[in-house]
C-alpha cells in the first residue's frame with residue numbers, strides 16, 4: 775500500500791511525478807486541479823462554484839475541495855494506494871484530510887514535498903502543454919515530445935495549454951500557494967511524515983528520490 779501526498783508550488787512537478795509514480799505502482803492519482811477542470815468542462819455545480827476562484831488564481835473553498843476528495847477516496851480503486859496531488863493546500867484541509875482518511879480507513883503514509891525555487895516556476899508553467907486525450911504533461915524546452923506534435927504516451931496530436939497558465943494568473947497562483955505552504959510543511963514535519971526532494975533537477979532524478987522513499991512503504 776502506498777498512500778501519499780505530493781506537495782509543491784504550482785509548476786513544481788507534482789503532475790509530472792504523479793504520472794511516473796502511477797506508471798510504476800499503478801495506484802490511484804487524485805488531482806484536485808484535474809477534478810475541478812473536468813467539473814468545469816462538464817458544467818457541473820462544483821465546476822461552476824470553482825471557476826471564478828481558479829480563473830483568478832485563488833484557492834477553491836476548503837469545504838468544496840474536501841468533499842470532492844472524500845468522495846474520491848471512498849472509491850475502491852484507492853484501496854491499494856493513492857497519490858493526492860495538490861490536496862491539501864491549507865492546514866484546514868490537512869485537518870479535514872485526517873478525518874477523511876480515518877473515515878475511509880486509508881491512512882496517510884508519506885508526504886513528499888517537491889521543492890523548487892519560485893523564480894523557476896513561471897518559465898515552467900508558460901512552456902507547459904498537455905495531451906488532450908490522455909493528460910500527459912510536457913514542456914516546450916524541458917520535456918518535449920519525442921516526435922514533434924505527437925504524444926509519447928498515446929500518439930495523439932491534440933494538445934492544449936491551461937487557461938490558468940497565463941503569466942498574470944501564474945503569479946497570483948504562486949503568491950497564494952507560497953503563503954499557505956510553510957504552515958502546511960510544518961504540519962506534516964511535526965507528524966514525522968514529510969520528506970523533501972530537490973525538484974530543480976531532471977524529472978528522472980527527482981523520481982529516483984521519490985521512488986526510494988516509496989519503496990520503503992508496505
Ligand code: AP5
Pocket residue numbers: 782783784785786787788789790791805806807808810827828831832833834835836839859860861862863867898899901902903911912913914916917947973974975976977980
Ligand atoms: P492544480 O491543477 O493542482 O495546479 P497547481 O498546483 O498550480 O499545479 P500545476 O498542475 O500547475 O503544476 P504541477 O506541480 O503539477 O507541475 P507539472 O508537473 O505540470 O490546481 C489548479 C487550481 O485548482 C488551483 O490554482 C486552485 O484554484 C484549484 N485547486 C486545486 N487543488 C486545490 C485545493 N486543494 N484547494 C483549493 N483549490 C484547489 O510541471 C509543470 C511544467 O514543468 C510542465 O511543463 C513539466 O513538463 C515541467 N517540469 C516538470 N518537472 C520538471 C523538471 N524536473 N525539470 C524541468 N521541467 C519540469
